[in-house]
Amino acid sequence: MNGSAHVTDLVADYALGLLAPGLCQQVEAHTATCEACRRQLSAERRLTARVRVALNAVPAPARITATCPAPERPARPRMWATWARAWALALLVAALAGSGLIRGNRGAHEPWLPGAAVAATATALPTATSTPQATRPAHIHPLASPTPVAALPGETLSTN
Amino acid sequence: MTDFPFVDMLEWPTAWRTGTSEGADFVSTLISHALRGEQVAFANLHALYVADIYRLCFSLLQHGQDAEEVTQDTFEYAFRKLAAYRPQKAAFRTWLYQIAISRCRNKRRRKWLPAFSLQAVSDEAVPDASAPDPVEAAALSEEHRAVIVALGELSPKLREVVVLRYYGSLAYAEIGDILGIPAKTVESRMRLAHRALKGLLALSPALDNGVPTESTEAAA
Numbered sequence: 180m181n182g183s184a185h186v187t188d189l190v191a192d193y194a195l196g197l198l199a200p201g202l203c204q205q206v207e208a209h210t211a212t213c214e215a216c217r218r219q220l221s222a223e224r225r226l227t228a229r230v231r232v233a234l235n236a237v238p239a240p241a242r243i244t245a246t247c248p249a250p251e252r253p254a255r256p257r258m259w260a261t262w263a264r265a266w267a268l269a270l271l272v273a274a275l276a277g278s279g280l281i282r283g284n285r286g287a288h289e290p291w292l293p294g295a296a297v298a299a300t301a302t303a304l305p306t307a308t309s310t311p312q313a314t315r316p317a318h319i320h321p322l323a324s325p326t327p328v329a330a331l332p333g334e335t336l337s338t339n
Numbered sequence: 340m341t342d343f344p345f346v347d348m349l350e351w352p353t354a355w356r357t358g359t360s361e362g363a364d365f366v367s368t369l370i371s372h373a374l375r376g377e378q379v380a381f382a383n384l385h386a387l388y389v390a391d392i393y394r395l396c397f398s399l400l401q402h403g404q405d406a407e408e409v410t411q412d413t414f415e416y417a418f419r420k421l422a423a424y425r426p427q428k429a430a431f432r433t434w435l436y437q438i439a440i441s442r443c444r445n446k447r448r449r450k451w452l453p454a455f456s457l458q459a460v461s462d463e464a465v466p467d468a469s470a471p472d473p474v475e476a477a478a479l480s481e482e483h484r485a486v487i488v489a490l491g492e493l494s495p496k497l498r499e500v501v502v503l504r505y506y507g508s509l510a511y512a513e514i515g516d517i518l519g520i521p522a523k524t525v526e527s528r529m530r531l532a533h534r535a536l537k538g539l540l541a542l543s544p545a546l547d548n549g550v551p552t553e554s555t556e557a558a559a
Contacts, residue, residue, distance in 0.1 A: 197511075226536065230486055
């Protein structure tokens with residue numbers, strides 16, 4: 180045992196590599212001369228070495244080294260697909276224009292658009308109160324128009 | 340396009356695992372070839388790290404079959420996301436560790452889902468799913484098994500730190516990056532884990548118990 184104070188509390192941290200350089204020097208200087216602290220340091224190091232060796236000794240089964248997951252090729256932008264989509268869209272627009280389903284200046288006298296075209300233009304249509312009844316098929320009711328309520332015999336309907 | 344040749348294990352640069360520039364160059368060459376879709380480069384990367392990742396997973400999960408599944412998942416994901424790997428952020432091995440640890444956590448979480456033993460509804464003997472595989476248990480020596488069992492006694496958080504430090508030989512800051520916690524937290528977990536392991540392995544003959552105590556010092 181030497182004259183300096185024991186470094187018992189620091190030895191484990193030193194073995195774990197947790198000490199600042201200044202404290203490392205203190206531990207090294209002390210353990211160079213103190214047998215008890217040197218033994219403690221040796222025990223700490225044996226423990227860390229023991230865990231390290233055991234973890235490295237775990238055998239990897241041969242079957243995992245024998246099979247490699249099939250790598251996927253990195254996805255590349257497929258230019259032909261983009262062009263094909265663009266051409267298909269252009270052809271569709273041209274076909275619709277040719278068949279007369281799409282017209283530039285639709286007037287109030289033109290027939291009601293069928294199917295999907297109705298949904299697409301629904302927001303652009305005039306409100307129900309101003310829409311002439313003649314331009315709308317009989318089975319489609321205007322959204323804001325209340326269903327007329329027939330007065331029961333002997334009942335007077337309020338106008339408010 | 341020329342394929343990267345499969346490099347025999349004996350011909351790997353000896354420094355590849357130590358993180359020196361020679362090893363890093365070898366790995367980055369493999370990665371660039373793999374990114375071009377060369378299967379042999381993938382095979383090289385797999386051969387280089389598969390045992391490493393398996394041991395990490397086994398140490399964390401303590402179960403051979405689970406470790407195999409997670410190892411396979413790790414490589415599948417890593418190869419799929421290889422283009423997202425940034426060498427300036429972390430070494431390739433560290434990146435793989437990060438993926439593997441995340442998958443180990445998921446595996447453990449799934450195992451914690453409520454379940455009941457089939458023994459309760461069946462008269463036949465049902466094997467214990469959590470028990471270690473006898474083959475893998477036999478492959479470890481008594482001494483190594485004692486350490487692995489002691490590791491299993493630690494909480495998962497402490498175990499992760501111990502395995503990354505002792506097995507991965509990573510710096511505390513690097514462990515913090517992988518686990519997403521400050522380096523100081525890693526250090527305090529390491530202290531706790533070391534103390535716990537000391538207690539768990541104290542009775543084992545491989546550990547020297549010649550640590551000086553106040554009484555022995557007073558006697559001296």
